[in-house]
Amino acid sequence: MTSPAIETAGLRKAYGRTVALESLDIRVESGEVFGFLGPNGAGKTTAVKLLLGLTRPSAGGGSVLGRPLGDLETRRRIGYLPELFRYQAWLTAREVLGLHARLGGLDSGQRHSEIERVLALVGLEGRGDDRTGGFSKGMQQRMGLAAALLGDPSLVILDEPTSALDPVGREDVRAIIRHAQARGSAVLLNSHLLGEVERLCDRVAIVNRGRVVAAGALTDLLGQAAVRLRVTGLPDDRAALVAFGGLEDDGEGWLVARGLDEERVPDLVAAIVGLGGRVHAVDPGRRSLEDLFLDLVRVPEAVA
Numbered sequence: 283m284t285s286p287a288i289e290t291a292g293l294r295k296a297y298g299r300t301v302a303l304e305s306l307d308i309r310v311e312s313g314e315v316f317g318f319l320g321p322n323g324a325g326k327t328t329a330v331k332l333l334l335g336l337t338r339p340s341a342g343g344g345s346v347l348g349r350p351l352g353d354l355e356t357r358r359r360i361g362y363l364p365e366l367f368r369y370q371a372w373l374t375a376r377e378v379l380g381l382h383a384r385l386g387g388l389d390s391g392q393r394h395s396e397i398e399r400v401l402a403l404v405g406l407e408g409r410g411d412d413r414t415g416g417f418s419k420g421m422q423q424r425m426g427l428a429a430a431l432l433g434d435p436s437l438v439i440l441d442e443p444t445s446a447l448d449p450v451g452r453e454d455v456r457a458i459i460r461h462a463q464a465r466g467s468a469v470l471l472n473s474h475l476l477g478e479v480e481r482l483c484d485r486v487a488i489v490n491r492g493r494v495v496a497a498g499a500l501t502d503l504l505g506q507a508a509v510r511l512r513v514t515g516l517p518d519d520r521a522a523l524v525a526f527g528g529l530e531d532d533g534e535g536w537l538v539a540r541g542l543d544e545e546r547v548p549d550l551v552a553a554i555v556g557l558g559g560r561v562h563a564v565d566p567g568r569r570s571l572e573d574l575f576l577d578l579v580r581v582p583e584a585v586a
């Protein structure tokens with residue numbers, strides 16, 4: 283059985299009197315893209331640093347790729363894009379990546395082709411010989427992503443990989459993350475762009491004040507949807523639709539189906555059409571990750 287990419291139990295970090303991470307329990311399976319979410323100051327970057335062995339836990343522990351936290355050999359199998367990135371301004375992109383490739387223990391014979399592969403992957407193939415000091419913020423972030431993907435690491439940890447990117451760049455990063463997963467990497471994705479997380483991740487954990495407040499598959503966390511259909515021409519006799527549960531008219535031209543399995547929506551549409559109705563729109567009505575996030579982390583206003 284393959285060990286999980288990440289497993290932590292009661293992971294805690296205090297800096298003096300500031301508790302950065304209270305108690306973290308998460309499990310990321312090998313090969314999955316896992317969303318690690320939470321408001322500013324929730325402890326996400328602290329958790330990432332603990333996973334990488336860049337700082338030591340105050341209590342609790344865990345394993346990464348089946349080895350204890352801080353294991354140096356394991357560090358070479360993890361690609362990491364830090365939240366605050368700054369590269370040696372006097373080096374070219376190829377030189378920076380060469381440095382990372384050597385530190386990551388890539389074979390000398392493999393280095394050149396790997397550097398060219400990741401440069402092309404992040405769309406910097408034409409800029410490899412330019413000094414990174416002259417790169418825009420978004421280009422620097424792309425280069426950091428390239429460095430994190432060198433050598434197909436078993437685990438890729440991305441701390442806000444799209445914070446500096448334009449919408450096209452974000453779309454590129456989604457494709458790059460899917461590509462890394464297809465090549466066998468597990469990805470821990472820390473992002474405030476919840477739409478992005480929703481599109482990429484099967485499972486997420488939301489942390490608040492150093493603790494996990496929700497974790498699991500997105501389909502479970504976001505719950506069953508109330509599917510809404512805009513329908514005209516439906517006869518009064520709707521006996522044929524009884525099998526789809528209680529359908530309600532919302533009074534504004536929409537038919538609302540509660541608790542209907544998404545798989546059955548096409549059958550419902552076909553049944554409506556069979557009765558002579560016309561379906562103009564279908565809204566899956568799923569609760570967004572953003573709604574869930576806000577419900578979980580919004581601090582109630584203090585009552586004066």
Ligand SMILES: Nc1ncnc2c1ncn2[C@@H]1O[C@H](COP(=O)(O)OP(=O)(O)OP(=O)(O)O)[C@@H](O)[C@H]1O
Binds near residue numbers: 303323
């Ligand atoms: N080196 C440090 N020394 C003192 N306090 C720290 C240190 N690093 C983090 N903290 C504190 O720990 C808490 C969690 O910080 P962390 O950077 O992990 O948050 P985060 O979830 O990554 O937030 P963001 O979304 O803003 O990146 C904050 O209160 C922060 O001030």
Ligand SMILES: [Mg+2]
Binds near residue numbers: 326327328365441
């Ligand atoms: Mg952070």
